[in-house]
Amino acid sequence: MTPPNPKFIWALALALTPLLAIALPEDRSQPIQLEASRGQIDQKTGVSTYEGNVVISQGSMRLTSDTATIYVKDGGFQRMEATGKPVTLRYRPTADKPEIQGVSPRVEYDVVSAKVIMSGGARLTQGQDVFTGDRVEYDLKDDVVRARGAGKQGRIQFTIQPRANESPVRKP
Numbered sequence: 001m002t003p004p005n006p007k008f009i010w011a012l013a014l015a016l017t018p019l020l021a022i023a024l025p026e027d028r029s030q031p032i033q034l035e036a037s038r039g040q041i042d043q044k045t046g047v048s049t050y051e052g053n054v055v056i057s058q059g060s061m062r063l064t065s066d067t068a069t070i071y072v073k074d075g076g077f078q079r080m081e082a083t084g085k086p087v088t089l090r091y092r093p094t095a096d097k098p099e100i101q102g103v104s105p106r107v108e109y110d111v112v113s114a115k116v117i118m119s120g121g122a123r124l125t126q127g128q129d130v131f132t133g134d135r136v137e138y139d140l141k142d143d144v145v146r147a148r149g150a151g152k153q154g155r156i157q158f159t160i161q162p163r164a165n166e167s168p169v170r171k172p
């Protein structure tokens with residue numbers, strides 16, 4: 001494998017910033033770290049593939065997977081696909097919210113729609129709240145979680161704990 005052009009590496013690092021910008025605001029100023037056993041960057045197509053214990057981190061955000069494929073177009077990050085047994089994702093959206101932890105066999109991140117999609121049997125946890133389903137989608141712009149089960153009889157499960165400042169519902 002020929003070494004990649006240093007300009008492409010810099011463009012890739014800049015392109016990864018939107019992916020990692022979903023964490024704490026101060027995380028955005030932290031360096032992006034990517035580790036893997038192997039990697040290939042195709043400068044013509046803008047596709048880079050990493051394999052073997054892939055770890056992508058920036059500040060409080062951390063994603064681990066077996067493989068990760070990153071798509072860059074016109075110098076800008078478009079999307080990322082990660083697969084693993086399992087893929088794990090964790091980050092803290094804001095200082096006043098608990099850390100979000102996700103686990104699934106597949107994670108996709110689309111910059112344009114600002115959505116993280118976990119599929120193949122996903123579990124998303126924030127504090128004591130748990131969302132599970134065949135597919136769990138987290139909309140970063142609107143802070144909305146959507147889930148769906150597999151097949152006609154597929155079921156999802158949400159467990160939402162009462163907040164400390166909420167009074168319990170009383171039955172008559």
